[in-house]
Every structure is written in structure tokens, then in C-alpha cells.
Amino acid sequence: MRAAVYRGKQKVEIEEIPVPSIGPGEILIEVEACGICHTDLKKIEYGLLEPPRIFGHETAGRVAAIGEGVTKFAVGDKVIAFHHIPCSKCFYCERKLYAQCAGYKTVGITAGYEAAGGGYAQYARVMPWIVERGVEKIPDGVSFEQASFVEPVNTCHKGIEQSGVRKGDLALVLGQGPIGLIFTMLLKHRGIDTITTDTMPTRRAKSLHFGALQALDPLQEDLPAAAKAATEGRGADVVFVAASAPGIVEQAIRATRPGATIVLFAQTSEKERIDISGADICKDERVLMGAYSADVDLQAESARLVFSGEIPVAELVTHTFPLPQIIKGVQLATHPDAESLKIVIQPQRV
Incomplete structure (x- = not known):
């Protein structure tokens, strides 16, 4: 089969390797779609893990084979896998x-x-504990590209649950790339008023389309003033920091009221440093928290939101690439243009 093999810092090569063998309790998935995630981009760009490896975890496809003892799935089932x-x-x-x-x-x-x-x-081996609890069937009529969003939607869903945001609050989402837009969709679905920021006009337009009250350019417009104007002078109740840029956490704090919650979602680099006033947290009783990865308790609901179309994630897909062109996809995801949002790899395409 063909695979995109990570061979070191900024190096991915298309290679012919054996189809994985499966054992008892395992399944083999014929991968039809896999979204490019920024956590994988960071691993590739900075060489964070020892090669060789094959990345990609927003996976949707068909069950190609089942191991001894597997009863929940059959060959031909359409599935996503965490x-x-x-x-x-x-x-x-x-x-x-x-x-x-x-x-x-x-x-x-x-x-x-x-x-x-x-x-x-083209094929991936799913180990027994994932088969048992981490695989969801895709309903008829749902594309593999749409289904591949279940994992990223889960991660955003988790961040919202952890934040304690509730109806009547004003939320901010800083960054309107694919993840930021998923946050905006989920908040709109809950009836939460939301102001968003992004430096790209096309992404701000998408943000308004998906339900933001306002979409601001953080380099040109006054976010703290907008947040205060929407809250009788207090400031935002909750902020989701869905982008990584110098000063973005400090901006989040300036736009919030005392007692607010700031959720760090994109700050995954060990090298990233944040310079803030201790009094902004201590004296003003703000909560600065992290939200990382998925929550198994939210797995079924996240799948339902994606499969039902209640969260219109399919609209985020702007580019698909066959596996041999994954480098183009990685470059576009790393350096997005005015139109690009979610990039999806389709390993079965020639």
C-alpha cells in the first residue's frame, strides 16, 4: 500500500509499505479520508518525534478486515476511529x-x-481497546470527509464543556481557522453570543456565516472595547484561544471581566511562553485553563452532531488531495491562503 512516511524534520515521503496485519480483537480500516491537523503539522515541521512514523488521526473509512472475536463491526462498515x-x-x-x-x-x-x-x-490497523470503545459507525448518506470531523469536534466540545460557558454569557473565540470555526459553530448551536477574531477577511466572513455576532481584525480593531460594549462595560465571560500568536493570551485577558475563564486550546508547543500579570489572574479571580485532546464521554454526542449536520462542518472542507500530493496539503495547511480552511487527504485516490 501507499503511505506518507514521516522521515524527520520537515520530511515526509510517499512509500510502498506492507498492509498492516491484524490480530484478535482488531480491525483493518481502508482509509477514505483523513483531515490534516495542526498537531501533526507541528510534529512534522519541528521534528518533535523520532521517525519513521505515519501520522493522521482524523480518520474515516471502511472496515476491510476483522480479527478473531470482533462482533461489533463487519467488513464493509463505514467508520471513524479515535x-x-x-x-x-x-x-x-x-x-x-x-x-x-x-x-x-x-x-x-x-x-x-x-x-x-x-x-x-491506504490502510490502518486499529488495536483492540480502540475497537472496543473508540470506533463509531458512519450513517448512510454521510460522506467520509464530513465524518472525519468527529475527532476535532470532540476536542472543541470538550473545551466548551470544561469552560462552564452558559446561555447569557458572551464568548470570544480568538482565531477562525478550522478549529476556531468549529468553536463558533458549537457556541452558536448552544445559543451563546460570540465575538470572534481573525486577521484574514475571508475567515471573518465565514465566522459571521456560522453565527458570530461580530468578527474583528485583531490587528486593526479594539477587541476589549467590543467585548465591553456587548456586556454593559464588563468584558467577555469566556475566551477560547484557538490560535497561537505573540500577545494573544494577553489580549484575551484584556477583553475579559474579573472572574472570567480563558481556555488555552492552541498553546501546545513546549517552547511557547506567555507573559501576563499575576494580578490579572489572582486579584481579578480569572481562571486560566487548558483544554487538550478528546473526551470519551463526549464521543457519541460529538459523532451525532457531525453526522446529523447540526454542526455544518462539511462546509469547512476547501481542499482535498490524494495521498501522493500530501506535501501540497501540508504546505497549504501550514501556510493557508485566503480561501483555504480544512485540508483533507484521500488515500484511495490515485
């Missing part, structure tokens, strides 16, 4: 901090080499 599932028994799972579970950190899907998601290949 690459992480927690043990549900440890200290962190008891506190619903699933992304900190040691079992969760063990990737359960591979197309070969060290398990790393495997969606950037």
Missing part, C-alpha cells in the same frame, strides 16, 4: 482528566512503524 481511548480506571480517569491517562497517551492506531495515528496511509 486514536486515543483512556483506561477509565486510573487516578486521572477517575477525575475525568482523560488526556493525562497513561493508557490514553498510548496511540492505538497504526499503519506501520511506531503507532502515530496511521490515517495518512
Whole structure:
């Protein structure tokens, strides 16, 4: 089969490798669509993991084979698969901090080499604990491209749940790339008034289309003033920081009221540093928190929101590439143009 093999910093090569063999309790997925995620882009751009690996974790496809003992799925079923599932028994799972579970950190899907998601290949092997709890069937009439959004929608859904945002609050979403727009959609679905920011006019227009009250250019417009104007002078109640840029967290704090919550979602680099006043957190009783990865408790609901079309994620797909052109997709996702949003790889295309 063909696979996009990560060979080191900024190096991905299309190679012919064996189709993975599966064992008892496992399934083999013929991958039809896999979204490009910025966490994978960072791993490739900065060489964060030892090669070789095959990335890609927003995976949708067909069951091509089932291992001994598998009864929940049959050959031909259309499915999406999460690459992480927690043990549900440890200290962190008891506190619903699933992304900190040691079992969760063990990737359960591979197309070969060290398990790393495997969606950037024609076939991927799904290990038993993922088959048992991390695979959802795709209903008839739902495209593989649409279905591939279940995992990223789950991560945003988790961030919103953790924030405690409620109807009557004013939310801000900083950044309107694919993830920021998913936040905007989910907040609109909950009836939350939202102001968004992005430097690209086309993304601000999309933000308004998906329900934002206002979409501002953070380099040209006064976000704190807009937030205060919408809240009788107080400032925003909740902020979701869905982009990574110098000063963006400080901007979030300036736009919020005392007691507000700021959710860091895009700050995944170990090298990123944030310079803020301690008094802005302590004296003003703000909550600065992180939200990372998916929540197994929200898996079924996230799938329902995507499959039903209640969250119109399919509209975010602007480009699809066959696997041999994945480098073009990676470059476009890393350096988006005025029109690009979600990039999806289709491994079965020639």
C-alpha cells in the first residue's frame, strides 16, 4: 500500500509499505479520508518525534478486515476511529482528566512503524481497546470527509464543556481557522453570543456565516472595547484561544471581566511562553485553563452532531488531495491562503 512516511524534520515521503496485519480483537480500516491537523503539522515541521512514523488521526473509512472475536463491526462498515481511548480506571480517569491517562497517551492506531495515528496511509490497523470503545459507525448518506470531523469536534466540545460557558454569557473565540470555526459553530448551536477574531477577511466572513455576532481584525480593531460594549462595560465571560500568536493570551485577558475563564486550546508547543500579570489572574479571580485532546464521554454526542449536520462542518472542507500530493496539503495547511480552511487527504485516490 501507499503511505506518507514521516522521515524527520520537515520530511515526509510517499512509500510502498506492507498492509498492516491484524490480530484478535482488531480491525483493518481502508482509509477514505483523513483531515490534516495542526498537531501533526507541528510534529512534522519541528521534528518533535523520532521517525519513521505515519501520522493522521482524523480518520474515516471502511472496515476491510476483522480479527478473531470482533462482533461489533463487519467488513464493509463505514467508520471513524479515535486514536486515543483512556483506561477509565486510573487516578486521572477517575477525575475525568482523560488526556493525562497513561493508557490514553498510548496511540492505538497504526499503519506501520511506531503507532502515530496511521490515517495518512491506504490502510490502518486499529488495536483492540480502540475497537472496543473508540470506533463509531458512519450513517448512510454521510460522506467520509464530513465524518472525519468527529475527532476535532470532540476536542472543541470538550473545551466548551470544561469552560462552564452558559446561555447569557458572551464568548470570544480568538482565531477562525478550522478549529476556531468549529468553536463558533458549537457556541452558536448552544445559543451563546460570540465575538470572534481573525486577521484574514475571508475567515471573518465565514465566522459571521456560522453565527458570530461580530468578527474583528485583531490587528486593526479594539477587541476589549467590543467585548465591553456587548456586556454593559464588563468584558467577555469566556475566551477560547484557538490560535497561537505573540500577545494573544494577553489580549484575551484584556477583553475579559474579573472572574472570567480563558481556555488555552492552541498553546501546545513546549517552547511557547506567555507573559501576563499575576494580578490579572489572582486579584481579578480569572481562571486560566487548558483544554487538550478528546473526551470519551463526549464521543457519541460529538459523532451525532457531525453526522446529523447540526454542526455544518462539511462546509469547512476547501481542499482535498490524494495521498501522493500530501506535501501540497501540508504546505497549504501550514501556510493557508485566503480561501483555504480544512485540508483533507484521500488515500484511495490515485
